[in-house]
Amino acid sequence: xxxxxxxxxxxxxxxxxxxxxxxxxxxxxxxxxxxxxxxxxxxxxxxxxxxxxxxxxxxxxxxxxxxxxxxxxxxxxxxxxxxxxxxxxxxxxxxxxxxxxxxxxxxxxxxxxxxxxxxxxxxxxxxxxxxxxxxxxxxxxxxxxxxxxxxxxxxxxxxxxxxxx
Numbered sequence: 001x002x003x004x005x006x007x008x009x010x011x012x013x014x015x016x017x018x019x020x021x022x023x024x025x026x027x028x029x030x031x032x033x034x035x036x037x038x039x040x041x042x043x044x045x046x047x048x049x050x051x052x053x054x055x056x057x058x059x060x061x062x063x064x065x066x067x068x069x070x071x072x073x074x075x076x077x078x079x080x081x082x083x084x085x086x087x088x089x090x091x092x093x094x095x096x097x098x099x100x101x102x103x104x105x106x107x108x109x110x111x112x113x114x115x116x117x118x119x120x121x122x123x124x125x126x127x128x129x130x131x132x133x134x135x136x137x138x139x140x141x142x143x144x145x146x147x148x149x150x151x152x153x154x155x156x157x158x159x160x161x162x163x164x165x
Contacts, residue, residue: 007076008157010103012146017066024059027051072146073154075161080105082140086117096158097138098151104138105158 031051038044074081079089092113094106107113110125117123128139135141147154 007074008161009071010073010075010154010157011070011148012072013148014067014070017063017070020059020066021063024055024063027054028056028059031055072142073158075158077161077163080158080161082117082121084118084121084123086113086121086123088113088116090162093162096155096162098155099136101144101151102135102138103142103144103147103151103154104135105140106132106137107139110139 028051031048033048034044034051035048039048070083072083074083077090079087080093081087088105088107089112092108094108096103096105098104107128110128114123114125131141132139142151142154144151149157
């Protein structure tokens with residue numbers, strides 16, 4: 001395994017975000033049509049403006065925010081960076097593996113990972129231990145629906161980034 005493997009980015013599928021965008025655009029367009037056809041009626045003005053505000057502005061903000069959060073895992077020769085902000089050095093990774101439905105990472109130690117993770121990410125030593133007990137020995141898991149490839153392919157791609165020791 002070469003030490004200079006290119007970084008691997010595992011993203012969540014964006015198909016549902018595209019569907020969200022199209023639906024928001026349709027309802028925004030309907031709001032515009034309602035305003036154009038009968039702008040003087042109070043109910044039409046409220047429904048049209050509400051539709052434009054909720055689906056146009058709110059949907060646009062939701063789309064952009066979720067699009068930015070689609071990077072689930074980024075791995076390079078320094079370690080693994082999680083989408084929620086945590087960082088795992090390779091020396092803290094015990095194993096990377098998968099089941100048919102999950103990608104899993106087992107950690108040797110939690111301290112450095114927990115120090116690099118924002119508090120709102122929901123990780124603690126207790127939650128990682130619970131995850132290990134519940135998920136066949138994996139501290140961190142990602143279901144297949146959050147990955148842009150199969151869990152087995154994701155595990156192999158992450159292993160390729162791991163420097164040989």
